[in-house]
Amino acid sequence: MKKGDVIESLEIIDISSEGKGVGRIEGQVVFVKETVPGDVVRVKVNGKKKKFLEAYTEEFHLKSKERTEPFCEHFGLCGGCKWQHMDYEAQLKYKQGHVEGNLKKISGLALPEIQPILRSEKTSFYRNKLEFTFSNFRWLTKEEIDSGEEHVRTGLGFHIPKQFSKIINVNKCHLQSDPSNEIRLAVKDYSDKHGIPFFDVKKQEGFLRNLVIRTATTGDVMVILQVFYRDRELIDSLMNFLKRDFPQITSLMYVVNEKGNDTFSDLEVELFAGNGHIMEQMGDLKFKIGPKSFYQTNSEQAHELYKIAADFANIQKSELVYDLYTGTGTIANFVARSAKKVVGIEYVEDAIKDAFVNSELNGIDNTDFYAGDMKDLLANEFINQHGKPDVIITDPPRAGMHPRVTQLLAELKVDRIVYVSCNPATQARDLEVLGEVYDVVKIQPVDMFPQTQHVENVVLLKLK
Numbered sequence: 001m002k003k004g005d006v007i008e009s010l011e012i013i014d015i016s017s018e019g020k021g022v023g024r025i026e027g028q029v030v031f032v033k034e035t036v037p038g039d040v041v042r043v044k045v046n047g048k049k050k051k052f053l054e055a056y057t058e059e060f061h062l063k064s065k066e067r068t069e070p071f072c073e074h075f076g077l078c079g080g081c082k083w084q085h086m087d088y089e090a091q092l093k094y095k096q097g098h099v100e101g102n103l104k105k106i107s108g109l110a111l112p113e114i115q116p117i118l119r120s121e122k123t124s125f126y127r128n129k130l131e132f133t134f135s136n137f138r139w140l141t142k143e144e145i146d147s148g149e150e151h152v153r154t155g156l157g158f159h160i161p162k163q164f165s166k167i168i169n170v171n172k173c174h175l176q177s178d179p180s181n182e183i184r185l186a187v188k189d190y191s192d193k194h195g196i197p198f199f200d201v202k203k204q205e206g207f208l209r210n211l212v213i214r215t216a217t218t219g220d221v222m223v224i225l226q227v228f229y230r231d232r233e234l235i236d237s238l239m240n241f242l243k244r245d246f247p248q249i250t251s252l253m254y255v256v257n258e259k260g261n262d263t264f265s266d267l268e269v270e271l272f273a274g275n276g277h278i279m280e281q282m283g284d285l286k287f288k289i290g291p292k293s294f295y296q297t298n299s300e301q302a303h304e305l306y307k308i309a310a311d312f313a314n315i316q317k318s319e320l321v322y323d324l325y326t327g328t329g330t331i332a333n334f335v336a337r338s339a340k341k342v343v344g345i346e347y348v349e350d351a352i353k354d355a356f357v358n359s360e361l362n363g364i365d366n367t368d369f370y371a372g373d374m375k376d377l378l379a380n381e382f383i384n385q386h387g388k389p390d391v392i393i394t395d396p397p398r399a400g401m402h403p404r405v406t407q408l409l410a411e412l413k414v415d416r417i418v419y420v421s422c423n424p425a426t427q428a429r430d431l432e433v434l435g436e437v438y439d440v441v442k443i444q445p446v447d448m449f450p451q452t453q454h455v456e457n458v459v460l461l462k463l464k
Contacts, residue, residue, distance in 0.1 A: 329355025
């Protein structure tokens with residue numbers, strides 16, 4: 001088959017880890033976005049690769065019982081909630097299946113029974129951080145184009161998937177609770193009324209670039225406005241408006257970013273009003289979150305995730321624990337009171353500074369943190385200096401652990417390893433190596449991100 005061909009009737013039989021429906025024709029896999037297993041559709045091929053086809057739906061012959069009506073008007077455009085068209089029970093079923101499939105096929109290990117996925121109590125408004133982008137030439141929907149009317153072209157919202165310069169204006173986002181939507185809408189309305197220039201990413205001109213909103217379970221709210229150049233009058237105008245109309249903002253900040261991209265990890269974040277941080281609460285622990293700090297984006301479910309990790313680790317008062325990819329020391333501080341000592345390692349230096357602050361904030365004095373590239377820092381010299389751990393907790397990024405790190409963990413032969421992962425495929429790859437020395441004894445998937453295809457998984461390994 002080739003691009004442009006129509007498949008009159010295609011049954012969707014599975015769903016991919018990227019969130020697309022999967023069908024087969026003449027032995028070839030066909031990926032169709034926004035479909036659900038059980039759908040029978042007529043599709044048009046719009047992409048041909050060596051091993052698969054990509055297509056989009058032209059007509060439904062039969063709709064799956066697992067299908068539900070998306071609750072967001074922006075579904076299918078912004079790409080943030082790719083599974084909103086799927087019933088939540090079905091989402092959990094397929095996430096469980098992705099964990100099981102990856103671990104069994106890729107690791108090739110003998111596995112214990114995988115525990116049922118831990119569902120999220122909140123299936124919307126669960127995120128504590130969102131980033132919105134300004135555009136002076138926003139994406140128009142098909143309905144807007146077909147209307148033939150003139151439309152306001154400024155936008156504040158999300159990138160269209162795989163379209164770097166295309167921004168969809170968001171009227172309401174169901175990922176973060178208010179005042180997030182109220183603040184974003186007010187900033188756009190104020191900027192439009194006062195003629196403040198929105199950014200043009202292609203021409204690299206305009207003033208307003210990016211808006212970050214962070215919320216906390218404590219009620220704290222952080223707002224960071226990113227602008228392209230320093231204009232004191234414009235900055236003060238918008239900042240004073242937010243300060244006056246949204247007294248619930250506890251940290252109001254801005255960044256002047258003259259670079260070609262929106263990242264500001266290497267730039268100064270300037271405080272306009274309030275505190276230079278927000279506070280998050282997890283059980284009896286407090287965490288200080290700055291404008292550049294990493295924190296799990298689903299606060300309530302992160303607490304459940306860490307409780308599982310701590311339970312799996314079963315740390316004793318006499319034991320030394322290593323927390324790899326510690327970030328701001330959230331897990332390290334969470335388990336510290338059960339351990340003799342916790343040593344955290346992280347690549348980002350600013351995160352390590354936050355980790356020390358969080359230990360001090362909670363009166364924890366048995367943690368130590370080190371910054372450096374994991375594959376270089378975690379070596380025999382480091383082990384000799386700080387002691388061989390009894391327990392290792394590792395929570396790497398989506399790419400998983402570097403082969404040198406995985407091999408060292410195998411050579412260390414510690415009593416227990418707890419592997420927390422946001423990517424079961426790379427976790428399974430690493431488990432294949434670790435499986436030569438350790439047995440997999442517990443597996444617990446956790447749904448951190450409802451309405452998306454993403455899933456977390458916690459694995460306990462014990463020395464053979």
